């Protein structure tokens with residue numbers, strides 16, 4: 001298995017990070033992509049990736065932090081992308097649900113990171129919350145980077161899924177698909193081609209079914225892969241293999 005999106009630099013893991021990574025590896029998680037959400041977080045994430053061979057990094061400016069980023073930030077981020085463990089730009093995108101940065105500032109940060117992904121030949125990790133038409137419009141205007149990318153924690157309808165798939169993106173599913181009341185999302189998952197699926201935890205958030213409400217950790221991606229397999233009527237082994245292959249393709253492992 002692969003956890004393509006977690007936040008290992010979160011305070012939630014400060015006390016027991018080696019145990020968290022070890023438990024994931026023991027459960028069969030081969031690779032983890034930890035996501036830096038601003039410059040400090042990107043630096044912490046790289047420190048973690050240097051410590052654990054299974055950990056790789058996506059770095060960028062999360063929409064929540066867009067208002068704190070200036071020219072210096074983007075210059076330093078660009079420098080950090082040359083680190084051999086950096087495999088993607090993000091998470092970036094728009095979050096018009098929480099709006100912790102003004103929408104126009106989020107948009108500017110998103111456009112800059114699309115350019116950076118193109119320049120560096122890296123895939124993108126996109127966070128899209130209550131902002132699907134805006135995200136699609138910006139991707140239309142800027143063009144999808146050649147290396148493609150993933151929509152993290154995908155939770156839209158089939159029309160949106162189709163729009164991202166048509167633009168070459170992979171869709172990443174989290175523990176949310178194990179929750180009650182998301183039959184529409186499970187229906188979308190049934191239609192997504194196997195070669196475009198990814199699995200993630202978004203740990204420490206969004207713990208899957210049996211762990212819901214507790215701290216999430218990468219080992220729990222197993223519950224999500226199991227749920228994905230049963231929703232799509234595939235064996236666990238098949239889903240495990242498919243999500244690994246796709247992660248290798250997207251992140252160039």
Ligand SMILES: [Zn+2]
Pocket residue numbers: 091127152
């Ligand atoms: Zn996110």
Ligand SMILES: [Zn+2]
Pocket residue numbers: 005006007035091202
């Ligand atoms: Zn995230």
